Amino acid sequence: MRETLFDKVWNRHVVTPETVDTPGVLYVDLHLVHEVTSPQAFSEIEARGLAVRRPDRTFATLDHSTPTLPAGADGERPYVTAAARSQVERLEANCARHGVRLAGWDSDDRGVVHVMGPELGLTRPGMTVVCGDSHTATHGAFGALAFGIGTSEVGHVLATQCLLQRKPKAMRVTVTGRLQPGVSGKDVALAVIARLGFGGGSGHVIEYAGEAVRSLDMEGRMTVCNMSIEAGARAGMIAPDVVTIDWLQGRRHVPKGEAFGRAAADWLTLRSDPGAVFDSEIEIDGAAIRPMATWGTTPDAGSPIGTLVPAPRDASDEKALAYMGFAAGEATTGHPVDVVFVGSCTNGRLPDLRAAAEVLRGRKVSPGVRMLVVPGSEAVRRDAEAEGLDRVFIEAGAEWRLPGCSMCIAMNGDFVAPGQLAVSTSNRNFEGRQGKGARTILASPATAAASAVAGVLRDPRVYLKEAVDA
Amino acid sequence: MPEAFQALTSKAVVLSQANIDTDQIIPARFLTTTSREGLGKAAFYDWRYETDGSPKPEAVLNRIDPAERRILLAGPNFACGSSREHAPWALVDYGFQAVISTSIADIFTSNALKTGLLPIEVNQATWDDLAAFPDQPVTIDLEAGEIRRGNAAPTPFTVELFARRCLLDGVDTLGWLQARLPDIAAWEAAHEMETA
Numbered sequence: 112m113r114e115t116l117f118d119k120v121w122n123r124h125v126v127t128p129e130t131v132d133t134p135g136v137l138y139v140d141l142h143l144v145h146e147v148t149s150p151q152a153f154s155e156i157e158a159r160g161l162a163v164r165r166p167d168r169t170f171a172t173l174d175h176s177t178p179t180l181p182a183g184a185d186g187e188r189p190y191v192t193a194a195a196r197s198q199v200e201r202l203e204a205n206c207a208r209h210g211v212r213l214a215g216w217d218s219d220d221r222g223v224v225h226v227m228g229p230e231l232g233l234t235r236p237g238m239t240v241v242c243g244d245s246h247t248a249t250h251g252a253f254g255a256l257a258f259g260i261g262t263s264e265v266g267h268v269l270a271t272q273c274l275l276q277r278k279p280k281a282m283r284v285t286v287t288g289r290l291q292p293g294v295s296g297k298d299v300a301l302a303v304i305a306r307l308g309f310g311g312g313s314g315h316v317i318e319y320a321g322e323a324v325r326s327l328d329m330e331g332r333m334t335v336c337n338m339s340i341e342a343g344a345r346a347g348m349i350a351p352d353v354v355t356i357d358w359l360q361g362r363r364h365v366p367k368g369e370a371f372g373r374a375a376a377d378w379l380t381l382r383s384d385p386g387a388v389f390d391s392e393i394e395i396d397g398a399a400i401r402p403m404a405t406w407g408t409t410p411d412a413g414s415p416i417g418t419l420v421p422a423p424r425d426a427s428d429e430k431a432l433a434y435m436g437f438a439a440g441e442a443t444t445g446h447p448v449d450v451v452f453v454g455s456c457t458n459g460r461l462p463d464l465r466a467a468a469e470v471l472r473g474r475k476v477s478p479g480v481r482m483l484v485v486p487g488s489e490a491v492r493r494d495a496e497a498e499g500l501d502r503v504f505i506e507a508g509a510e511w512r513l514p515g516c517s518m519c520i521a522m523n524g525d526f527v528a529p530g531q532l533a534v535s536t537s538n539r540n541f542e543g544r545q546g547k548g549a550r551t552i553l554a555s556p557a558t559a560a561a562s563a564v565a566g567v568l569r570d571p572r573v574y575l576k577e578a579v580d581a
Numbered sequence: 582m583p584e585a586f587q588a589l590t591s592k593a594v595v596l597s598q599a600n601i602d603t604d605q606i607i608p609a610r611f612l613t614t615t616s617r618e619g620l621g622k623a624a625f626y627d628w629r630y631e632t633d634g635s636p637k638p639e640a641v642l643n644r645i646d647p648a649e650r651r652i653l654l655a656g657p658n659f660a661c662g663s664s665r666e667h668a669p670w671a672l673v674d675y676g677f678q679a680v681i682s683t684s685i686a687d688i689f690t691s692n693a694l695k696t697g698l699l700p701i702e703v704n705q706a707t708w709d710d711l712a713a714f715p716d717q718p719v720t721i722d723l724e725a726g727e728i729r730r731g732n733a734a735p736t737p738f739t740v741e742l743f744a745r746r747c748l749l750d751g752v753d754t755l756g757w758l759q760a761r762l763p764d765i766a767a768w769e770a771a772h773e774m775e776t777a
């Protein structure tokens with residue numbers, strides 16, 4: 112039986128197989144937890160008198176409701192509301208009571224859950240990883256099967272370390288050819304989603320393959336897998352290779368010495384067998400991908416920067432254009448940008464910040480643009496500051512903040528004001544996602560930085576000397 | 582323990598827009614709660630209320646009696662986006678007991694079933710028929726797997742068999758999973774070395 116990568120990882124975790132009447136029981140290797148989707152799950156298991164079954168396979172962080180401004184002189188953190196504070200305190204208490212490790216305020220490890228997990232080596236090839244968060248697919252970049260679950264299921268995993276699951280279908284997206292200079296993982300993700308459509312991956316686990324995907328560094332691969340849910344897919348996966356193994360070696364929770372060699376040899380077997388059959392296959396010409404930006408209020412409404420907004424297909428497109436203030440037949444590069452956000456679990460890692468800094472170095476953020484740069488984790492913050500990237504951002508006129516989800520979801524007091532136009536490196540351009548009435552253009556870190564400088568949406572290649580459009 | 586799902590007869594609210602995402606169903610700023618109660622007031626909040634908190638008189642959801650309309654007939658790709666179970670919690674607390682669409686996002690479907698909100702996917706013709714008669718009560722019969730409207734021919738629908746049993750019999754899924762703990766422990770004993 113020729114198996115896909117997804118089959119291999121799935122099969123390794125089946126405790127009891129599914130039948131016509133019942134789903135299978137699937138074992139979870141790593142359960143990541145954050146403050147927003149866990150309190151009701153802890154309450155549920157406590158109401159039943161249950162403990163966390165495997166605290167050693169559970170790891171928590173604070174990211175969504177956390178302020179990105181430092182504590183005041185009185186030591187008080189500037190929470191947006193008392194509810195945000197009590198949500199954070201609830202996770203702290205739940206973790207203490209159940210013996211779950213928490214990367215809390217005092218930890219050097221704290222970060223956005225999908226930035227932190229891989230950084231610490233908690234995420235490894237062949238694992239099953241779940242979190243009460245739809246962007247859990249990020250971890251699939253390592254050849255893990257990683258997907259988001261709801262709060263009831265968070266409770267199931269806390270209590271049993273397992274989930275009831277029916278096996279999704281498999282799709283392969285092959286991105287061929289060599290990416291042009293100035294084209295990043297984010298542009299690949301937006302191009303793939305534009306092709307698949309917003310619900311096009313529904314019911315599927317996507318394996319990303321092809322030369323263009325292989326050419327991405329781990330951070331770029333995480334960006335691509337991260338946005339699988341924006342095509343409706345449960346998960347995205349990329350087969351581990353030497354890039355994966357080099358990235359993981361030496362990380363805290365990765366096996367050391369001889370054990371690492373054995374693990375790495377096993378990881379390299381995690382690839383789709385030649386001739387393995389997928390339920391659907393899509394091929395995209397990677398060499399033809401240009402820096403992308405969205406024009407609508409769904410992540411699939413994207414096109415190369417500078418192309419004209421298409422005519423609306425239906426009432427929903429019309430509503431999206433009315434909300435964005437864009438007209439069919441125009442380029443969106445003429446609208447003044449109010450806010451630029453660089454960060455999130457999609458694009459808040461070190462290479463993302465480097466790409467933004469490369470554009471900003473020696474340049475200024477346009478007057479009238481507010482630019483916020485939020486590192487994805489404390490580790491990213493440390494590394495960026497060691498390289499002086501924080502100075503580049505601050506000298507250009509951007510704000511350099513503490514790690515967290517921040518303006519990606521606008522729960523913590525960082526938001527885009529009603530009617531303002533934002534260029535954002537996050538993953539969702541839904542109405543109100545970045546604040547009530549906020550209008551969001553999704554783009555890469557380089558594009559976000561170029562737009563901050565230009566004051567309008569701008570193709571970053573105009574600022575990147577080595578970039579030549581073929 | 583969830584309540585068993587009773588056959589439902591109600592009128593529908595039609596929200597025909599495609600891609601109604603989870604941020605529309607419940608905006609993120611309401612997610613700082615640590616409870617699952619009382620989220621009905623946050624359901625479709627930005628569709629229902631002005632920035633100053635005053636109700637929008639033209640909003641459909643402000644003009645109906647939720648007790649009379651327990652069925653949400655929604656446009657395609659309903660509830661795409663986040664995994665927040667707050668979305669079905671908010672819809673149930675508002676008054677909905679079923680959502681009908683031509684396509685419903687995977688994670689939402691899983692969450693809704695655990696919340697006692699019945700997600701039903703139908704074909705476009707059925708959707709159009711229901712949307713044409715929103716004021717005529719529709720019966721959703723989960724036991725028979727049928728949607729019935731007046732004298733029109735019943736429309737069959739399917740729900741994943743285990744979820745259906747859980748809804749009909751009020752089966753507690755966590756309890757069911759806990760009953761598998763001996764299998765889980767045996768599996769762990771056999772595989773621990775491999776995955777540690």
Ligand code: SF4
Pocket residue numbers: 174175223224225244246455456457515516519520537538
């Ligand atoms: S950065 Fe955004 S998408 Fe990522 S976990 Fe935080 S809120 Fe979710």
